[in-house]
Amino acid sequence: MNNNSCGPSRIAGCQFTLFPMSEKFVDIILGAIEEVDTSKVWKDTDDVSTCVRGRMGHVFDVTKAIFLHAAKTGEHVAMSGTFSIGCPGDTEADSYMDESDQLLNEEKSQAISQQAGCKFSLYPMGREDYMDAIYEQIDLSKHRGVEVSHAHYATRLDGDVKDIFEAMHQSFDSVQEKVSHVTMTFTISANSPSNQS
C-alpha cells in the first residue's frame, strides 16, 4: 500500500447512463443491460443510471458490452459515466472482489464492430502533481489503435468502441497504479447523424 492509499481494497466501479436518441429508448436501455452477463459485478439500475462495482476488468467488460449492445441497434446512442477506483468507503461489494479473471462478455463484444467518438477526462485525486499523471497517460494513449486528439478539459478518442474502451482502461489502470483514488469521466457516442454525409 502506498502513502496515498485510501484503504486495502481496490474495488472499482462505474456509474453510467445510456441516452438512446430513439423512441425505442426503453427497449434499448433495458435490452442492453439484460443481454450482458453482469454476474461478476455488483449492479444497481434506477431511473437515472446504472452502477456496477467490482474488479476493474469486469467493470470495464460490463460497461463496454452494455454500450456495444445498445449501439448495435443502429440507433444514435450515447453513454456518459464515471469510473472510480480506490474511493474511501467503497467496501460493500467485497464479495465480488473474489471473482476470477475470465471476462464474461469478451467473446460477444469482440463480435461487434462499431465506430464511435468519445471524450474522457482523468482525475487523479488528492495529488498536487495531478497534471503530470494526466499528461503521461495522454501521451501513452497515442499508441493504442485509436485516433487521439485534444479537446478542452478532455481527450478525444475516435475508432472502434472496443479500442476506445481499451485505451480508457489502460489510461485508468496506469494512473491508479500511482494514485490510489482516481476517477475518470467519459461520454461516448455512436451512430450520430453528424457523421453521415
Ligand SMILES: Cc1ncc(C[n+]2csc(CCO)c2C)c(N)n1
Ligand atoms: C445504463 C442506464 N441505466 C439506467 C438508466 C435510466 N433509465 C432511463 S429510461 C430507463 C428505462 C425505463 O425505466 C432507464 C432504466 C439509463 N438511461 N441508462
